Amino acid sequence: MALSTWAAQAGLPAPVRVGKDVFQIQSPAGAFQLAAGTRVASWNGIKFHLGFALAVTNGVPFIHSLDADKNLMPLTQVNRPVPRGRGVIVLDPGHGGTDNGTKSVLGNFFEKDYALDWARRLKPLLEARGWRVVLTRDSNRPVELGERVLIAQREQADLFISLHFNSANAGAMGLETFCLTPAGMPSTLLRGPEENNIFHPNNAQDFGNQHLAMRVHRSLLQTTGMADRGVRRARFMAVLKNQQRPAILIEGGYITDRNEAKLIASPEYRQKLALGVARALE
Known part of the structure; x- marks a missing residue:
């Protein structure tokens, strides 16, 4: 049109x-x-x-x-608060147990530990803003991807936010926030061939996904001052596509980049990440 x-x-x-x-x-x-x-x-x-x-x-x-419909229209409403419903958020620290996630370029430091610390810092900030917060894990234990979705379903969560740190070849830097690709649209990030026309359960939340993603992404950029890699779309993320509520996955920087790895290793930076997400959900 x-x-x-x-x-x-x-x-x-x-x-x-x-x-x-x-x-x-x-x-x-x-x-x-x-x-x-x-x-x-x-x-x-x-x-x-x-x-x-x-x-x-x-x-x-x-x-x-x-x-x-799916990208522009939700952004016209970004300044409206996220609907609260029952006031429940599930935070999902990525990886855990023997699944370390990405290893830091600085040495024996792993994504799973940084993500859990981020979630633990974020939880009280959200609670202070009136949310009830449930973590998919609160220790170094493995949690299957399907179980992460079931936890959100069991808790009748209003929102699901998965916390991760990124990896790539040399040169990649910055923050990015993912939500599910709408049916009929090609993804921003692929993990092999995919069918564009499949409708996943979380596609019922397309408007809320984009609205939540941009609110959180904007706040994180404002709070951390990190480079902007944008709000992006993907279908392969199982913790997103089977959700029945607005759901996003945040990549809080690249631990394969030496400068960003130093930031991520800093408790002060992880506190900024927590504050950025919390401010978006006031």
Whole structure:
């Protein structure tokens, strides 16, 4: 659909060209910026990833209807608080037991331990804001991916937040926040071939997923000052795709990057990560 059509339907002003095939739309929640030929867009300067690149025909920008509904529309509501419902959050520190996750470039330090510390720091901050908080693990024990989903179901959680740290080849840095890819849309991150048209249980929460992801991602960037790798989409994350509530997975930095590994090893930085998530859920 024409980008101007979506803007009108959303009650927003028409897009304005701000560069060669770069368009901006102002909303009460902030400014969207989209460029032809790329799936990377921004809201208030914060990156998110479209399913399909913006197309421009005879100077008119067109956006895929899935992106309009599943990516743009939730962001018009980002300044609204996350709905509380029963007021229950499940925090999921990644890995555990013999599953160490990623090993730090600095030595014998592991993702599983940093993620658990992050969750333990976050729990009292959320409780002080009126949430009841359940951890999928509160010790160095293994928890199957399916069990993590079942814990959220048993607790009738309103939200599910999985906490991780990242790894990659040299040069990758920054924060990224994942939510499930909507049905019919290609993912940002793949783990092998995938079918785009499969509807997973968590796809019923597409609006809430994107809303939660951007609120948390924005707050983390503001609190930590880390590089922005954007809100991204994936289907292979079992702890997300089978959830029946808004669910996100946060990568709090790269422990394979020496500079970020030093930050992650610092209790002060992990406290900033906890504060960033808590502030998003006030």
